[in-house]
Amino acid sequence: MRVLDIGEVAERSGVVPSTLRYYEEIGLIASLGRRGLRRQFDGDVLLKLSLIAMGKAAGFSLEEIAGMFGRDGRPEIPRDQLRVRADELQRQMVELRTLRDVLRHVADCPAPSHLECPTFRKLMQAASRERLVYRPSRKSPRTR
Amino acid sequence: MRVLDIGEVAERSGVVPSTLRYYEEIGLIASLGRRGLRRQFDGDVLLKLSLIAMGKAAGFSLEEIAGMFGRDGRPEIPRDQLRVRADELQRQMVELRTLRDVLRHVADCPAPSHLECPTFRKLMQAASRERLVYRPSRKSPRTR
DNA sequence: GTACGAATTCAAGTCGACTTGAGGTCAAGC
């Protein structure tokens, strides 16, 4: 693959240079070297950045994501860890669905106070049963 | 409803006192007053805390959540904002599904390098098309 | 009446993931 300098990588990936530098600093990506001052990257970095973005979307921290690449920079993820995470995503989806339903109900329910609406209360209870609430939290990205 | 002091609220809600104080400080919840030093809360606060937790799970910031309650402390959420958010959750679910599939594939694929596996590449492209990657990010909670 | 434990205040610290800013350097185009 082609060699790209940081500006090109930034443009093609949508990841700004400061972030690319930061990623390099923490060892998440590696540059081939410099041309003058400019960092040069292997074209592969674009796919790697996609993986990183996906990992973030999946709720992995950068540190965890870094742990998923072997020394050669290729993905090297413990398979069962992946399955565990996939299952977590599955559960997360279920939660989101419940939540979506709650929001939709609240948007449509004509009851003066939701606190008195039985449907609302039922959904809330469902949410609690699923332990949607009162969970230790952790970060993951979202859309704006 | 009963009057609870902060310790009870903490115990029954799972939200620690320091967080309750913080929530009061930023105006997210209100105490009835004090008994000695101790904050007293209306029992309703428990449901409110559930709503707050749900809101967080939905990716609302505390500020946004605060905006969802009227002066009387009752939920008072702009309905179309709710629908917008529900739709966002919907999209988020689709992303999570794709991501889950990618993870499962990676876990099962025997190819030496995923970068060379056509299925992997296809899934990645699907993810990109869904704009799973390269999105401005924002916080939301996750399970540990 | 005093000791205890739980709650209080307030300022400061933490965490992850970046961004910002000041001041410096270099390759390419004119």
Place this chain on the structure above:
DNA sequence: GCTTGACCTCAAGTCGACTTGAATTCGTAC
């Protein structure tokens, strides 16, 4: 050969959501 503009470094700042710590104040039980 000089300007330009994109890049560089390094330290410090930011953001949201809390937590921590030190010093203090109560109500309750003995």
